[in-house]
Amino acid sequence: MRVNLLRGVGAATALYGLAVAARPDLLARPSGLVDPDGRTAPATAVSLRPLGWRDAASGIAMLTAPAGPALTAATLLRIAADLGDAVLLGGTLPGRGTRAKAVAVSVGWGALSVAGLLVHERKE
Structure with missing residues (x-):
């Protein structure tokens, strides 16, 4: 397990989640969930804020869980x-390119977490 990598993923996830919870536009714009003027509808913002809180909570769990089974569970x-x-x-966002980017970002972050679990620390 690469604890430092997992802590870094947790920190980035927590910060991003808090930012999205405060400003849902940060997720709405790149996801294509804005109106033609680039504004996020109030209902969309309400729907995105829980995703931000979920990411903040899971990131904080990765930051604070003791190394071992608790960190593995959080990851x-x-x-x-x-x-x-x-x-x-990837199956529901508007636009093929937007869906592809969402899949790439999601799979990329997931892959970092998988690597953090599977790659062992180097012993010096």
């Missing part, structure tokens, strides 16, 4: 969320 939760995002957003 598996993060991986499940990333894979769920890839499937759900």
Whole structure:
């Protein structure tokens, strides 16, 4: 397990999640969920804020869980969320390019977490 990598993924996830919860436009714009003027509808913002909180919570769990089974569980939760995002957003967002980007980002973050679990620390 690469604890430092997992902590880094957790920190990035937590910060991004808090940012999206505060400003849903950060997720709405790249996801194509804005009106033609680039504004996020209030209902869309309400729907995106829980995703931000989910990411913040899972990231904080990865940051604070003790190394070992607790960190593994927190990381598996993060991986499940990333894979769920890839499937759900990849199948439903408007526009083929937008869906492809969402899948790439989700799978990329999930892959970092998988690597953090599977790659062992180097012993010096």
